[in-house]
Amino acid sequence: MIDEVRAANQAFYDAHEAASTEAMSVVWEHSDRVVCVHPGWPILRGWPTVQEAWRQIFAGPHRNQFILTNEAIAVHGDVAWVTVDENLVSIEGGATVAATNVFARTDGRWLLVAHHGSTVVYRMTSDDD
Amino acid sequence: MIDEVRAANQAFYDAHEAASTEAMSVVWEHSDRVVCVHPGWPILRGWPTVQEAWRQIFAGPHRNQFILTNEAIAVHGDVAWVTVDENLVSIEGGATVAATNVFARTDGRWLLVAHHGSTVVYRMTSDDD
Numbered sequence: 001m002i003d004e005v006r007a008a009n010q011a012f013y014d015a016h017e018a019a020s021t022e023a024m025s026v027v028w029e030h031s032d033r034v035v036c037v038h039p040g041w042p043i044l045r046g047w048p049t050v051q052e053a054w055r056q057i058f059a060g061p062h063r064n065q066f067i068l069t070n071e072a073i074a075v076h077g078d079v080a081w082v083t084v085d086e087n088l089v090s091i092e093g094g095a096t097v098a099a100t101n102v103f104a105r106t107d108g109r110w111l112l113v114a115h116h117g118s119t120v121v122y123r124m125t126s127d128d129d
Numbered sequence: 130m131i132d133e134v135r136a137a138n139q140a141f142y143d144a145h146e147a148a149s150t151e152a153m154s155v156v157w158e159h160s161d162r163v164v165c166v167h168p169g170w171p172i173l174r175g176w177p178t179v180q181e182a183w184r185q186i187f188a189g190p191h192r193n194q195f196i197l198t199n200e201a202i203a204v205h206g207d208v209a210w211v212t213v214d215e216n217l218v219s220i221e222g223g224a225t226v227a228a229t230n231v232f233a234r235t236d237g238r239w240l241l242v243a244h245h246g247s248t249v250v251y252r253m254t255s256d257d258d
Binding site: 035037043045070074076079081083085096102113116117118120121122 | 162164166168169170171172174199201203205206207208210212214225227229231233242243245246247248249250251252
């Protein structure tokens, strides 16, 4: 089951790297209850609104490439939450976005219902030990 | 059921406003799978680590007061995800943090398993219409 969630999460990042609205559409649940918070953005709700934001992002000049690290997956019944560091590689330099992704299983398929990303600004002192 | 989740979410913000580690301890699931991302922070995982961060935040000079707006709750089986705008009121001025909170129901109790907050920097053009 963890493997299914991991595959669903990877498909999300594959769709993002490919800048494919079609692949994004396969990853997300098409419902009013989906939510998406891009770094620094307000909350977006409902698939049409979330989809339109991806469309705008993918229409822009930036292509994002990710190195995913520090992934953890938890499953409780038909819902899973994944946290992962999105290490962005770009010509402008790197950045790390901490992401929380929530997947809900319906008819055996794990679909993305919540994505929240925020740029990591602070470093914990414990990391320096 | 929505009311139970709303009450659990409110208890989280009550604990934060009260700067009470004891009340925070009641709100959160005590497990390795809990995750917490404060605005700009890296991912914190596991109740001991999450608890220690709250302890440090509450030991600091800042007291946060929230006006919560724009709340939405979705439930899928034994898990709920809540998104809400945390409008912080402080003497330094206001700020809005977009938050995603995930609750898992165990033995009839909705416990917080994931909190992710990020400061809203951009305004959507559609808000200006």
